[in-house]
Amino acid sequence: MQSGNERTRVVIESVRPEVDAGRFPIKRIVGEKVVVEADVFADGHEALSCVLLHRREGTPRWTEVPMEPLVNDRWRGEFTVTELGRYRYTLQAWIEPFQSWQRDLQKKVDAGQDISVELVVGAELLRSVRSRASADDKKQLESAAATLTRKGRAERKVHVALDEQLAKLVARYSERRFATTYQRELTVVVDRERARFSTWYEMFPHSCAPKPGRHGTFKDCEERLAYVAAMGFDVLYLPPIHPVGHTHRKGKNNSPLAGAKDPGSPWAIGSEEGGHKAVNPLLGTLEDFRRLMDKAKETDIEIALDISFQCSPDHPYVREHPEWFRWRPDGTLQYAENPPKKYEDIYPFDFETEDWQELWQELKSIVLFWIEQGVRIFRVDNPHTKPFDFWERLIDEVKRDYPEVIFLSEAFTRPKIMYRLAKLGFSQSYTYFAWRNANWELSQYFTELTQMDVREYFRPNLWPNTPDILTEYLQSGGRPAFVTRLVLAATLGASYGIYGPAFELCENRPRQRGSEEYLDAEKYEIKHWQLDRPDSLKDFIARVNRIRKENPALQNDWSLSFHQVDNEQLICYSKGTEDLKNVIVVVVNLDPHYTQSGWVELDLDKLGVDTHQPYEMHDLLADARYLWQGQRNYVDINPHVVPAHIFRLRTQTRRGKDFE
C-alpha cells in the first residue's frame, strides 16, 4: 500500500459554521464570538484533544483554543473577533495516549487488578513527551515517571498517576506528528457594528427644498438632517446624486415625455455634466456633498450612496467607451428592458464585453472615488442583474483596503440568487419582508433568516416601503398598517429602513389598482412634503427608534423566537441578549382594521423566567406596566390606538434582579 497520512487516525467533519464547504466566508461584527462545532472522533476508544485555531488574515501565527466535547462526538470551541477585516479558522485534533492510559488505569484499579506493568507503561508515556517540555516541566515529568516505577506503595503511585494536573501537563506537549488538521481553512469577514444594527432613512434630495417647485439641493438636505436625526435614524440613504440624462428622460408617473421642469429619474445616470463620479449640479457641488456628510456626522447620521451601474444615453461612457455597451444591428444602443417594459432612459453595461477587464476596473474606481469622498455605506441597485463574479471581486478588493465599508444588496429576486449575493460579500440584504403579512409567513420567513445556516452570511435589512414598493397592505390598511409595519420592521430586524417622508406621512395612493407603484412617484418628480402634518408618524418612529437604541436585545437578529398566540391575527416574538438581562417581547395586531385579542403563550424557559413567579411586562410604547404570571396571558389590541406592544420583560428571579 502506498504511503499517505495513514497514521492520522482522528477524523474532523461536519464543521459548523461553514458555508458551501468553505467556498464563502461567514460574517461577524467586531466583538462577536465565532462558536465552532465539529464531529471529532477516531477509531477505537482513546482519549482525544481538539483545538480551534484562529488568526487574523496576514498574521502568520495561529492562536489555539481548546475545544470541549459535548455529546455524540460533537466538540465545541469559540473565539472572539476583535478587529475589522478577515479572520481564518480551522481545527486540529489528536490522540492523547496518556489520558487514555489514565482512564484505563482507573478502571483497572477499581477492579483491583495488578497494575505493576501499567505503571511502567505510564512512566514511558510521561518520558516520551519530555523532549518537547520546558526545563521545569521536564523535571516534573521525570519526577512523576520516577514515582511510578520506583519501589513504594501502590496507592501513592496511583495518586500521582491519575492526577488531572499531570494529564494537563502532558497534554501541553502531546505528540502531534499524527495530528489531523481539518482540510479547510474557513474565513470570517468582520464588519463594524452598523452592518448588524442600523436604522435607515431613504430620501430624495431633489424634494428637499423648503418651498414647493424648486429642485432640492445638498444644502436643503443639511436642513433636513435635524428632522431625520430626531426620528432616530443613523443611515441616510440618498438615491443617485449624479447628473441625470436628458435623452428619453421620463416625466411624471413614468411618462415617456418629460416636461421641462421634470427632474428625471435619478437612476438615469450621466449627462454632459458628468457620470458616476460627478454630482448633479442642481444638487450642488462635490464640496457641498462633502459638507452634507460632515454635518450628518455631527448628528450621528451616516450618508449612504446608491451604486447603480447603468447609464443614461447621455453618459460620457457611452461616447468614450461604446465597447462597454450592447449595440443593436440597427446601430442603436440596447436600452434596458423587461419585455414588454422598456427603459429607454437607461443603458445597461455589457459585463460580458471583450473589454470586461477595463469596464470592471472602471466600475470599481467609481466605488473608490466615493470612498475617497468619505462614503462608507453603499446601497447597490439591482446587483442580481450583474455577474456574481463581478460583485465578489469588487467587494473583496474594496474591503481589503476599507474593511469598514458596508454594501447593501437591493436584490428583490429569487431566494437563491439573493442568498448567493449575500454569500459572495454583501454586508446586508433587502428581504421579502414587505410582502410577508400573515403570522405564519412572518414566523416561517424570519425563522429561516435568523435560525438557519443562512444567518451566517445573510444579514436582513427590512423595508416596509421603498420608492418602488407600496404594498397592498399599506394601500388598504391606512395609518394602522403603517404603524404595524414599522413596529414589525424595527423589532424583527436589527436593521430596517423606510422611504420617507412618504412613510411617516402614510402616503398610500397607488398609480392604479393592483400596482405597487406610487401615484405621482417621487422618482419622477419633485415633491413637497408637509413634514409637520399632525398625523405624521415621526414622533412614533422616534419612540420606536429610541427603544431600539436603549435595548440591546433589538440590536441583533439571532435571538429571535416566536411564541404561540391562539389568534392568528396576532403575532408574538421575543429577542434577548445572551445573558437575558435585556429581553423584549413584541405583540403585534396584524389586522389594521379591527381590535384583536387572544392568549399569548410565552416560552418562559427560553426567556429565563421562573414559571411560578410574576414578571413585569413594561410596554415601552405606552409606558404601561403589567404584571404577568405563567405562560398564558391575555392581550387585546386596538389598531386604531397602537397596534402593538413592545414589552420589556423584567423578572426578579433566576437570572439576576433587573427591576429598575
Added chain:
Amino acid sequence: MQSGNERTRVVIESVRPEVDAGRFPIKRIVGEKVVVEADVFADGHEALSCVLLHRREGTPRWTEVPMEPLVNDRWRGEFTVTELGRYRYTLQAWIEPFQSWQRDLQKKVDAGQDISVELVVGAELLRSVRSRASADDKKQLESAAATLTRKGRAERKVHVALDEQLAKLVARYSERRFATTYQRELTVVVDRERARFSTWYEMFPHSCAPKPGRHGTFKDCEERLAYVAAMGFDVLYLPPIHPVGHTHRKGKNNSPLAGAKDPGSPWAIGSEEGGHKAVNPLLGTLEDFRRLMDKAKETDIEIALDISFQCSPDHPYVREHPEWFRWRPDGTLQYAENPPKKYEDIYPFDFETEDWQELWQELKSIVLFWIEQGVRIFRVDNPHTKPFDFWERLIDEVKRDYPEVIFLSEAFTRPKIMYRLAKLGFSQSYTYFAWRNANWELSQYFTELTQMDVREYFRPNLWPNTPDILTEYLQSGGRPAFVTRLVLAATLGASYGIYGPAFELCENRPRQRGSEEYLDAEKYEIKHWQLDRPDSLKDFIARVNRIRKENPALQNDWSLSFHQVDNEQLICYSKGTEDLKNVIVVVVNLDPHYTQSGWVELDLDKLGVDTHQPYEMHDLLADARYLWQGQRNYVDINPHVVPAHIFRLRTQTRRGKDFE
C-alpha cells in the same frame, strides 16, 4: 482586476447526492438510477441549459443527459448505472441566448411592439452557432436566419422564430465557452444486487456435526445447506474458520480455563497449524471448504467469511512479525482489553507500527487469498477498532479488481463512527436495530436510515440476535418476541440476518440477569441443536423469506414509510416499488405478551390508493384477504397466534389493475 473565470455566469450549487463535499462516493446497485438535483441559476433572467454528465471510471468520454428545471431554481436529471464498479458524475450549465431571445420576442409580439430589429438580432444568434453545426443543420439554421431578415410577412417570421424545434436545434450547438462546470466530480460505487437485498444466516461450523460431542466439519456444513436453503437464506456467514489458538484458550462461558475438548473461540485466530490463510484442521481442508462453497452455490447460497484482524498468542505472525504487535515493558505482548475486561487469548495488531506498510499489505493479502478461493462476501469484525484509512484503502483496492465483493461492517459503536465506516467503503452495516423496540424509536431510527442523506452510503443489515447479542426483549418475550423481531428485521430491512439455530429455536437464556450474552454460548463450546423441534420457527422463517423473494417492495429500503396507529404497541409501515405495482403494508404487535388492537391510518395517497374505493389487504402470513376502505381500519393482533400482518395491498383503481 485579474482574469479568471469571470464570464462563467451560471452558478451550480447544493448538488445532491453528494457526501461530504464529494469526499466520499454514493452507493448504488447495478440497474439503479442516480437522480441528481442542483440549484442552477445565473444573474439576470436569461434562459439556461443544464446537463448531467456521467461516465464509468476508466471511460474517457462523458455521457450527457439534459436536466429539467423543477421550481425555485432547482434542476433534476438522472442516469442509470449498468455495470459494477465506479461511476463519476458532474454537471454543466450555460446561458441560452437564443431561448432568452425567443421568450422576450414572444412578450414583445404579445404587446404588439415593433420587432424588426429583434428579428435581425435573432438571425445573428442563429448564425453565431453555425460554425459548430453539421452540414444539414447549418443549412437549416441559415434558412431560418434568412427568413427572419428577408422581406415578408411578420407572422411568418414570428412563426419560424418562435419554433421550439429551432430552439432545440440551436441548443445542440450552444456556445459553451463560458459554461460552468461544477467544481467537483462525484463518485458512485456500484455493487451487485446482494449488497442491497440479502438474507443472512450465521452458523458455527464447529456445531454442525450430526451427533453430539463431535467437532463439526465442512462436510457437516454441506449436509446443513439444505436446511438453511429451505428457510430461504442466501448468505451463509461462518465465524472464522482458521486454526484456533491454545494459549489462554477460553473455556465454556468464557472461562479462563479451557477443558481439553473445548474448541476455543474461533476469533482467537492462529496456531502452529497456521493463521488467517489456513483452515482449522478440525473443520477439514481448504479443499473441503471450496467444495462447501460449490455445494452452497447449487442451493443459491453464498458463503460469507469473517475478517477478524487479530491473533491468538500462537499465531505464526507473532513469531514471524513481532514488530506488528504492541509489547509491554515486561516483555509480554499486549493482549486485547476493554478495561477491566481482558481478552488474553487475543492480540490486536499495532496498526501504528513503524512497519505499518508491510502489515497493511499482508492484511490485504488475506482478503485476496480468500477471494482467490472464491469468497465474495466478508463480514468484518470490529472494524471500528482499526484505523479508518486502513479500511478505506483496503476496500478501495480490493474492489477495483473485484467490484462484486461485499463487505459487511460489524461495528456496534457510536453513530458517527458507524456512518464513517459506511462512507469509506463498507457495502453494508450492522445497525442498532437489536435495541430498538418501541414504535417511536423504530420509526425515528429507520426514517433516519432510509429517508435521510445517510442512505446514500449506509446500507443497513438488521440482526435481531448475534452470538454476542441476546437482547432483553428476546430474553423476556418468549417465542412471540422472536417472531416479532424476525418480521421487523425481514420487512424493515432489505438485508437482515439471524444467528441460528439459536434464533429459530428461540434460545433465550442469558449467562446471567442483565447480561446480553448467551448462557453456554456457542462461541466457546460445541452445541448440538435439535433442528426438528416442533416449536422451531424454521417454517415461519421460510414463509417470511419467500414473501421477501416474491415481493420486490421488500427488496429495497428507500420506499419505507411509517403510518399512524392509535395504539403505540402496534407499528405500521409500508414499502412499495416505484410504480406501486407491488405494495406491502406491515402491521406488527410490539407487545409479545398481550393482544393489542387499534386503528391504523394509512397514507393512501402515498400508496396509490383511491380513497373512495375498497382495496384488498392480503395477509401473506395467514393467507387471509380483507377488504379495507378509506384511511382508517381496525386491526387486532394476538402475539400468541401470529404477532404481525404482512399485507400485500391490491387495488383496482388508479395505478393499474393488479388483483390477481
